[in-house]
Amino acid sequence: MKVQLSRLLYQHEGRRCVTIANQKILIVEDDKNIRETMKNILEQNGYEIDEAETGEEAEQKIQTKFYNLALLDIKLPDMDGTKLLTKLHKDTPKMMKIMVTGYPSLENAIEALNQGADAYVTKPVKPAKLLEIIKEKLEEQSKAEKMTEGKVTEWIKSRAKQLEE
Amino acid sequence: MGYAALWSSLALLSMLLATGFAYMYYKDKDKRKLIFAISFVFTAPNHIIMDIGWENIPINEGLLWGIFPLLSAVLIVVISGILDMKDFDKPFKIFLAVLGASTILMFIPLPTKFIIPPLCQSISAVSITASSILYIKKREISNLMFLLSLICFTFSGLAIGLGFEAYFTIFSYAFAYIFIGLVFITSQDNMKGTVASFFTLKKELKTTQERLTNIELGFSASTDAIVILDTKGNVVECNQSTLGILGFSTKEEMTEKNVFSFLAQQGQNETTNILSKNLTANTHWKGEITAVTKDGVEFPAEISATAIKNDSGKHTGFVVIANDITRRKQIEETLRNYSEHLEELVQKRTLALEESQERLVKTERLAAIGQAATMVGHDLRNPLQAIENATHFISTELEGLPISEKTKETIQIIHNSIMYADKIVNDLMYFASTRKPAFMKENVNTIVKESISHVCVPENVKTVVEFDDTCETEVDRDMLKRVFINLAVNGIQAMEKNGGTLKVSTKRANGSVKIKFEDTGIGIKKENLKKIFTPFFTTRAQGMGLGLSTCKRIVEIHNGFITVNSKTSEGSTFTVTLPTRRQEVRNNS
Numbered sequence: 001m002k003v004q005l006s007r008l009l010y011q012h013e014g015r016r017c018v019t020i021a022n023q024k025i026l027i028v029e030d031d032k033n034i035r036e037t038m039k040n041i042l043e044q045n046g047y048e049i050d051e052a053e054t055g056e057e058a059e060q061k062i063q064t065k066f067y068n069l070a071l072l073d074i075k076l077p078d079m080d081g082t083k084l085l086t087k088l089h090k091d092t093p094k095m096m097k098i099m100v101t102g103y104p105s106l107e108n109a110i111e112a113l114n115q116g117a118d119a120y121v122t123k124p125v126k127p128a129k130l131l132e133i134i135k136e137k138l139e140e141q142s143k144a145e146k147m148t149e150g151k152v153t154e155w156i157k158s159r160a161k162q163l164e165e
Numbered sequence: 166m167g168y169a170a171l172w173s174s175l176a177l178l179s180m181l182l183a184t185g186f187a188y189m190y191y192k193d194k195d196k197r198k199l200i201f202a203i204s205f206v207f208t209a210p211n212h213i214i215m216d217i218g219w220e221n222i223p224i225n226e227g228l229l230w231g232i233f234p235l236l237s238a239v240l241i242v243v244i245s246g247i248l249d250m251k252d253f254d255k256p257f258k259i260f261l262a263v264l265g266a267s268t269i270l271m272f273i274p275l276p277t278k279f280i281i282p283p284l285c286q287s288i289s290a291v292s293i294t295a296s297s298i299l300y301i302k303k304r305e306i307s308n309l310m311f312l313l314s315l316i317c318f319t320f321s322g323l324a325i326g327l328g329f330e331a332y333f334t335i336f337s338y339a340f341a342y343i344f345i346g347l348v349f350i351t352s353q354d355n356m357k358g359t360v361a362s363f364f365t366l367k368k369e370l371k372t373t374q375e376r377l378t379n380i381e382l383g384f385s386a387s388t389d390a391i392v393i394l395d396t397k398g399n400v401v402e403c404n405q406s407t408l409g410i411l412g413f414s415t416k417e418e419m420t421e422k423n424v425f426s427f428l429a430q431q432g433q434n435e436t437t438n439i440l441s442k443n444l445t446a447n448t449h450w451k452g453e454i455t456a457v458t459k460d461g462v463e464f465p466a467e468i469s470a471t472a473i474k475n476d477s478g479k480h481t482g483f484v485v486i487a488n489d490i491t492r493r494k495q496i497e498e499t500l501r502n503y504s505e506h507l508e509e510l511v512q513k514r515t516l517a518l519e520e521s522q523e524r525l526v527k528t529e530r531l532a533a534i535g536q537a538a539t540m541v542g543h544d545l546r547n548p549l550q551a552i553e554n555a556t557h558f559i560s561t562e563l564e565g566l567p568i569s570e571k572t573k574e575t576i577q578i579i580h581n582s583i584m585y586a587d588k589i590v591n592d593l594m595y596f597a598s599t600r601k602p603a604f605m606k607e608n609v610n611t612i613v614k615e616s617i618s619h620v621c622v623p624e625n626v627k628t629v630v631e632f633d634d635t636c637e638t639e640v641d642r643d644m645l646k647r648v649f650i651n652l653a654v655n656g657i658q659a660m661e662k663n664g665g666t667l668k669v670s671t672k673r674a675n676g677s678v679k680i681k682f683e684d685t686g687i688g689i690k691k692e693n694l695k696k697i698f699t700p701f702f703t704t705r706a707q708g709m710g711l712g713l714s715t716c717k718r719i720v721e722i723h724n725g726f727i728t729v730n731s732k733t734s735e736g737s738t739f740t741v742t743l744p745t746r747r748q749e750v751r752n753n754s
Contacts, residue, residue: 031547037554044561102546124550124587127557 023138024048026070028058028084029100030077038071041127042134055079059087067095068138072117074101074108082115089116094144096137100125182342196253197242198349200260204235207267230270232281236288237263239315243295247302282322289319307348314344390487393473396480398424410466410489412458424485429455429463456487464491531700535596542590549590553583589709595647596700596711602641602722609638609645609678609743610671616649617669625664626657633673638745640723648716652682652739655712658705659686659737673745677725680741688733697729716741 025047029035039049050067052058055076062070070088074081081099088097096119099112104122112120118140119133182205208231238260245256293315300308321337323329384391390407392400400419411427413419425433449471456466468487475481556579563572610632622628649669656667665685672679689697696702698717703710720727723743731737 031551033551034547034554037551037558040558041554041561044558102543123546124553124583127554 022046022048023068024050024066025134026050026052026058026061026067028052028055028070028076028081029073030054030075031073038127041131045131047134053077055081055084055087058084059091062088062092062095067092068141069096069098069134071098071100074099074103074112082112085112085115085117094141096141098130098133098137178342182346196257200238200242200257201235201345201349203260203264204238207231207264208235230267230281232285233267233270234260234264236285236292237267239292239311240288240295243292243299243311246299246308247295285322286319289315289322293319310344310347314341314348317341317344387486390485392419392424392485392487394424394483394485396482398483400424401482407487410458410487411456412460412462418459424483427456429457453490456489464489465494466490467493534701538593538596539598542593545586545590549583549586552579556580556583592709592711592715596715602644602719604639604641606637607640607642607645608635609640609680610635612640612642612645613649613669613671613680616646617653619646619650620653620657622657622667623661623664626660627664627666629666629668631668631670633671633678638678638743640743641719644719644722648719648741649680649682651712651716652741655739656682656684656686656737659684659688662687665736674742676746677742677744680743681738682740683736683738685736688735688737689729689731690733694729694731698727 025042027035027038027042027049029038029051030053035051035053039051042049050061050065052061055078058070058072061067072081072085072088076084081101085097085099088095093116097117098119098121099117100121100123101108101112102123109120118137121130121133184202241256241260241263245253250256293312296308296312296315300312317337317340321334321341324333324337384404387404388406390410391404392407393402395401400422403416403419408414408416408419411419425437449469451467451469453465453467455463457463466487467490468485470483470485472480473482473484556576560576563576613632614630617628617630653667653669659665660667666683668681668683670681670683672681690704693702693704698713700714701710702714717727720741720743725741725743728740728742729737730740
């Protein structure tokens with residue numbers, strides 16, 4: 001047990017060390033050109049990128065892998081972006097979700113944010129701006145995680161202590 | 166000898182009767198009467214002889230035969246009456262034969278004394294019998310009279326034969342003759358004719374009178390004027406309405422006046438021609454003329470004139486029916502005016518309709534273009550994003566590498582083009598959008614300030630701002646910002662080459678606020694001033710020409726208006742006027 005717990009702690013701690021770089025982003029976009037160019041920019045900035053062309057593909061991918069952030073196009077061939085948003089929010093609430101849309105409107109934005117989006121941008125978005133938003137959101141995320149992590153670490157430590165005792 | 170005188174008188178009487186009947190025959194051509202007339206002539210002397218005594222007169226006894234014509238006449242007439250003989254030719258011939266025979270017998274020596282009396286008696290008897298039969302059969306008064314006269318004759322004969330007092334004979338004869346006379350008078354055929362025709366005439370007269378009364382009533386009651394003229398056109402008769410229409414009070418005034426005195430001066434000749442030509446040729450003419458009343462007032466009338474001809478076809482005059490059609494003419498005039506006016510109205514309406522249809526078509530076209538544009542704009546966003554991303558990536562890759570200025574510039578050009586493309590897409594989307602405005606109380610000056618801050622002012626342009634006191638109005642902030650940015654950008658662009666000053670000012674007026682954008686740029690050509698607010702109109706190589714039309718739309722949504730003043734090479738001034746109060750119109754937008 002002790003070994004298992006410490007392994008858990010190590011893994012957890014280890015993960016913390018990794019949060020700065022190699023953060024994973026999922027790009028959900030049906031236009032190939034946008035997807036590839038966006039992937040190039042993000043990789044240029046040190047992120048690990050995965051792609052999904054359809055909503056279904058996106059759902060599958062998040063089942064198998066953990067992503068820090070997802071860029072969601074509002075118009076996808078198989079489902080509405082907001083629908084995907086709702087699903088993702090249910091399954092992986094902690095993942096940051098940025099909606100990218102070609103239809104700028106206040107109502108849409110409000111709705112998206114209500115549905116659980118963390119940010120909302122309109123196409124064509126300036127890559128510099130997007131990078132900024134991504135950085136911001138990931139920082140938020142890590143802060144939140146740190147808090148939780150802190151709590152978990154405390155708990156494990158106390159538990160381990162208890163067990164030892 | 167006294168009796169002789171009496172008989173002579175009687176004889177004369179019979180002569181007279183005979184003549185009388187002959188006269189009657191002449192009138193009626195009744196052969197029966199002729200028969201009696203002739204027979205009386207023959208009988209007259211016979212009576213004288215018989216009554217005076219043939220012994221006293223030294224004459225031929227043969228004269229006694231003279232009585233036979235009368236007796237035979239009686240018999241013939243009675244028998245023909247019984248036999249209902251209408252054609253009296255045959256009996257007349259028989260009578261003439263008897264007459265001839267009697268005349269001849271007069272000169273043949275025969276024992277007349279013994280033949281005649283019994284012959285007379287027998288014929289009389291037969292006659293009476295026959296007459297009775299006739300009366301029973303026919304029951305006519307004349308037959309009765311005849312019968313009675315026969316009885317009297319027979320009686321008188323018997324009176325002589327039986328030796329009665331002479332009085333009997335005389336009176337019998339007298340009565341006999343009277344009855345004979347009555348026969349003719351009461352002869353029902355004639356009487357029937359006379360009396361009947363008298364009654365018929367009376368009845369016909371009554372009917373005619375009634376009809377005449379009705380016609381007279383119609384004539385006088387008619388509201389149309391009915392005038393009867395003679396061949397020369399003088400008034401013979403007219404009805405009450407004629408007096409009314411022409412302004413006369415009594416018929417006497419009208420009579421003897423000529424119809425032309427009632428016609429207006431103008432067209433009198435024409436009327437004369439028409440009347441004389443048409444009436445004599447066609448007997449009927451209908452048309453409109455100008456009549457004139459007694460007081461000289463002219464009025465339009467419709468007349469219908471007919472020529473009257475008598476039985477032999479001779480033209481005896483005219484009957485004219487006239488109507489005052491002043492009212493009708495007035496109505497016609499009004500109707501004509503209305504219809505003319507209506508035509509005018511219809512033309513105007515058609516024109517307005519055509520114009521509005523044109524506008525509708527234009528609007529629909531624009532809407533269709535807008536829709537297409539929206540779709541295009543939409544779809545453009547993706548490739549623009551891709552280009553944006555790619556450019557950024559390349560730019561980042563090239564960072565730190567030695568690249569030429571040209572390369573840097575080129576990359577910048579790509580950036581600018583993307584921005585410009587994005588702007589076009591945005592303008593297009595905005596133009597086509599049917600966003601509902603959200604009105605809020607805002608300070609216009611603040612909005613102006615914000616808008617200018619969004620605009621990139623180049624170095625060769627100076628900006629001046631002049632604000633009036635707080636202008637608070639109910640506006641849609643975003644929409645107005647768009648307008649102000651657009652106008653500011655336009656102004657700056659006009660001064661692109663040589664620079665200049667952009668003056669933006671707000672001013673409060675009565676119930677409205679004016680925002681002015683003045684530039685000192687190249688200005689707008691006079692012929693383009695009208696068109697600049699129409700969509701897709703642009704004089705620049707760049708730009709789709711949607712900016713100003715969108716501005717106009719937004720301003721109008723706010724119940725305001727936008728005006729422009731410009732002079733080429735001097736500059737342009739765009740003025741946006743917004744009402745400070747939105748009032749109830751808000752609900753309609």
